[in-house]
Amino acid sequence: MSQNTIISRHTTSQGVVTWSRCVCGRLQMNMTSYDGKTLTAGGHAHCSSRISS
Numbered sequence: 001m002s003q004n005t006i007i008s009r010h011t012t013s014q015g016v017v018t019w020s021r022c023v024c025g026r027l028q029m030n031m032t033s034y035d036g037k038t039l040t041a042g043g044h045a046h047c048s049s050r051i052s053s
């Protein structure tokens with residue numbers, strides 16, 4: 001399995017914030033606002049290029 005592990009998910013006044021841990025151990029934050037936009041913080045390219053399965 002090469003998927004992020006979801007640590008917590010909670011709603012804010014702006015949208016739904018999801019914290020996840022990457023397969024490499026880094027934290028990643030994802031926010032989906034109520035108008036449909038997605039914002040990601042802490043993302044990193046090294047893992048997506050490494051995952052080839």
Ligand SMILES: [Zn+2]
Pocket residue numbers: 022023024025026044046047
């Ligand atoms: Zn990673």
